[in-house]
Amino acid sequence: MPLLETHALTRRFPGVLALDHVDFAAESGEVHAVCGANGAGKSTLMNILSGTIHPTSGTIAIAGQPVAFASPADARNAGVAIVYQEFSSIPELTVADNIFLGREFRGRFGVVDRRAASRAAANLLGRFGIALSPDTPVGALGVADRQLVELARALATEARILILDEPTAVLSIAEQAKLFAVIRTLRQQSLLILYISHRLEEIFEIADKVSVMRDGALVATRDKAALISVELIRLMTGRDVSANAAPTPIDGQRRTVLSVSGLSEDGAVIDIRAGEIWGLAGLVGTGRTSIAHRIAGLRRRDGFSATLNGAPLPDDPAKALAAGVVYMTEDRKRDGIFGPLAVTGNATAASLGRFAPGGFLRLGRERAEAGEVLRGLRLVAASLDTPIGSLSGGNQQKVLFARALLARPKVLICDEPTRGVDVGAREEIYAVLRRLSAEGVAIILISSELNEVLALSHRIAVVRHGRVSAVMDNAGLDEHALLVAATGAGEAARPVVKLAGKGAIPAS
């Protein structure tokens, strides 16, 4: 009997079927990798298994017993523990304190018995082969060791099922080996480890079984031994890796709009022309967003300079915006939407000067112009007065596009424009980008989804270590060629590949 089993597990968010009748099974004593592209449903599945969100329908059974988790505490009590990407340990406390955080050992009069905690922690760490001293402050530890503390904390709850969400995202190769050794110990002790990762070579190294998710459904579960990397990519993307239809090339005589010097590894000046979609590809964490922020003046532009139509571009967000450089955030909730405010106010936030000559708002004009742009974007909302916070991700993104359009951009920087957006809205957003390009707006497109970059961009720049390492014409490029460029796979020492999107590098 499988240790963990789900039957027809389904989760529906408004407008999105995040999880679609998933029948998943895994045995104890195995490392079971779960992979898939962004939005494939991995996180939703793990969040349901760890009690953070509730399924719309379907059942979960552990060791044959049906379970229903009302809260993460319920899941923990049933033996499911999750270790997230982000660290939640408290640096000022010791390893032992962190492991038993919230479940401190109480001595007489309710005083915390730190010696007992320290002994218990040493015991626990020893049992799983984790070489850490329980009395070291966590702040003094390296990233990998902090990760192991998180792991120990999950294990201290007597977990039978351990979920690791991209555990190596922040680790170097040497640190990764340390983590893998611990994971192998856990496997020997009959735990089930659910391992979420984008890194194919890792999956091939550590996993016993691999489950692939796509568009909310479980596509396949295979033994690793019977799986080759090409097939895994095919399962993840739903198609054979092939060349995309590149966008129609723009004529080479267009004038340069944005000129950036000091950003390229070889010292060349980067010119972005009117109507050009300039894709910024590269692995997560290579500094793409930082480049975008610095071009838009949101951060100090150390190390490079930019000119817009020949004039120096000021590195102040309001001035860069006034000059026509518009940045669209990758994180709508954090610094994109004004949640409680109406759609109209959200759309005109970056162009208030035009709607408020002399400081007094022309509400009628504001509403008319915002309404027109939003209708062009096919916004679905009850009215222009609806608070943006109550719209779906795709519609929120359309309002942010309206904000960018109303600011009359000469250069539009889109950072992950389709993140958290459903498939229908995604196509509409592509159409908007193509239309803007046809109207002569220069677009810098940042995306972790290689097929998105390939389908839209005229030229593609590859970013490594915060700099542009290559600029390629998008003619005959495919995901594989792009990946090779992005990872420097041709070089002798090949770094570990981490992709947040579709496509991945073969292990061989």
Next chain:
Amino acid sequence: MSAVASPARPGFSLPSLDKAAVWIVLAVLLLLAGLASDAFFKLNYLTNLVRQAAPVGIAAVGVTFVMLLRGVDLSVGAIVSMSAVVCALVMDGKPENLWLGVAAASACGAAIGLANGLVIAHGKVSAFIVTLGMSIVVYGLVQMGTGGTARGIVSPGFREVLNSRIFGNVLPVLVICLLAAVAIGIFLQSRTRFGRGVYLVGANPEAARLAGLPVTRITVVAYIVSGLFAGLGGLALLARTGVSGTNPGAGMEFDVLAAVVLGGTTFAGGRGSVGGTFAGVMVLFIALNLANVAGLPFAAQLTIKGLIIIAASAAHSWIGSRGGGRSQQ
């Protein structure tokens, strides 16, 4: 859901619960008050009640802006005191100093607000601490200025005009002043670029920065507005009581805060309105009047005030979590 409404059709919809809540409470409370004592349905009593509320109400209009901005202004009580004292000292009982006194008191309020705003916006210090500290500073200044005894005399005519009633001896001038302050506040809030900026910065400061809004300037101006309205509130208080005393505005910041929170402007920023604040002021004063009618001592009224702040905050955050801030991703 349907496609977006046409701008030609303004799409009237029912006001949402968080906006309507305080008005419903006001209506119910007024009804209850009327049942408890028929005085509440007499025009004279009602206008007098609004007149009493003028100093708090005027100050609350200004504080609404800083609360919309996720800030708070605890110095308004001290500014009210300072304004009243400065006004009386400058007027010195002379008719020719009347406008000078009014101007000096307003300028004092605006200046304290400017100081608050500069420290909060540039020093990145919490508004709570800055304005609490400022209120102590200002109380100290007022004590030094008065030497601990009530000094200064208002100009002749100041009290008489503000306390008179017009329109057939029905509507007190102070009530008109309050309504004017509310009207100006509503205009600032919904018709000016500054007002829109306050909502945007309050709803999401980082997004406001990305959208190129002058976040620092908006913050400073909001505190100036708060200080200025508190200064005007001080004038209203002086007109009502006639003597400046040494600390006439003591504790008034709590009345103001209670009214603003009751009106639906929460500490989370970006939500609320000056109109709601006006309704909040009325609810507060009717409740306190009812307590008075019921013969409760002053101490009990304080307790009621505190409970109102807590209950209103809880109610609004409950409404917000159920309907207001629902998001799907």
